[in-house]
Amino acid sequence: MIGIARLTKRYEDGTKALDGVTLRLDKRITTILGRNGAGKTTLIRIMSTQLLPSSGTVTINGLDVVKDVGMVRDIISSIPQEMKVMGIATPYDHVEMYLNARGIPPDEIGALAEKALKDLELWRVRDKSTADLSGGMRRKVFVAMALASKAEVIFLDEPTTGLDPISRDELWKTLRELKRERFIFLTTHYLQEAEALADKIGILEDGKLKAIGTIDELRAKVRYPYSIKVLSDVRMEKPEKGEIIKGIDGHLQIVTTEAEANRISRKLIDKRVRFSMNPITLEDIFYFIVKKPIEEENYGDEEEWW
């Protein structure tokens, strides 16, 4: 169980990276979703005892990450963003080194390393140089290090950044299996990753926690089940029911009811405007929640279509 109360982090240069974040986590995999610079890495570094907060508290299984740092470090393991394998070492070497660093007695290390490497299907490459492994396999080496450590809570900061889709799927499979026995907290800026993995998703924007909940709870915040993405640059009016937001690629998006979506789509077809209509996705929810106010006059400016 992780509890965060009014957590704030202000860096020496005045940047406010976290602004009063409060949340309580009890799900097996929790994902914090946010754009670059949203405060995800700051949050995970404070939670994993690498960085001191400016104010507020974080507790893990009832232990304060500042006051009880020694005991917290006994039960956590953290895999930093952009961590790299050491090419001079094998997967077995990595796990062995990390277990030693955690002070695990030497007579237990062999068995723990073997189990973790076998669980993650890395045993057959245990003596290969990690420099010769694929990107996905390398990331799995880090997960093997954390898994072997017996840490109860594992922090992963953007674990799939830069991975190809196959490697990413491999790692997701691993994390899904891992959540059966561990509590996993990960950050990502991939919406698909959050949707595929997380039991609970938090959305962080400008250091503030905008929303947190299961995918269904987040979906309920949008209130509208359909999304229309307008691909042509046109002027639009506010729908009768629903809202207009700016999507990931700068296109305008209408989130609305099924009936209104049908009405608008018929109009768009009549006007030969390019668009797509889908049931609402996490991407739509994300942009709905972090949306900046869009002034009516900025809905579009090239062609008035209705």
Added chain:
Amino acid sequence: MAMKRNGGSQLYASILVNAIFAMVNYPVVLISTVLAPFSLLIVITFVSHGTLLPVAIAGALIMTMISAGTSMQQDLSHLKNDFKLQDMIVSSPTSALVYLVGMAISEVVYSIPALAVLIVLAAVYVHATLLGIVAMFFVVLIMFVFAVSLGFVLSTLTSDVVQSWAFAGIVSTILSALPPVYYPITYIPLPWQYLAYLSPATYAAEIMQNTVGLTTFSATTILIDWAVIIAVAAVMTYLAVKKAKWRED
């Protein structure tokens, strides 16, 4: 209650990462580490027709340990900034002190081939009393403590390995080029001698040269030399333990 951890294992982790993996998987590094301290030793020995061989061996012992210590700066920076390993270690039960000591030992382990050759040469060519040998051992040890502490403090201030290269260049000039470690300080023209005294390695070299009988210094000078090297090592160790950024703020 914190779990009981095996401190020996924690030290061993640093030795694995910073010495054993490279030595076992890439034995060519052993040749490199053996050769490193001998370049200047060979030049000084040939130029002096062998008369400076004992002092050059003593100097090479000092420089091997200083280089081992200052190498730690680049190694730590590499592990922290390139591999991001230090962040993972910070979040583990390993303390800053255990990590520092483990990395320091790893640098000695890495230097074992060079040290072995130098110790054999010292046994053959350096004629010192038992007290002299003990003095040499402590000089080398104190300079090593100073160098690793300096390396640790500098590594915590870097956010990119390029910065660590810059620090390495400055430290190398102050600790290796400036002080007369391989030859007597009297070989340096007088105004420049004062500059040499800015480096702690000069004080260590005076003790070593006095011990091997190449140059005789007054008892007061030797006492001051000891005081200086102990003081700088103590100050740097204090800074390493107290000022180093283990958990950032």
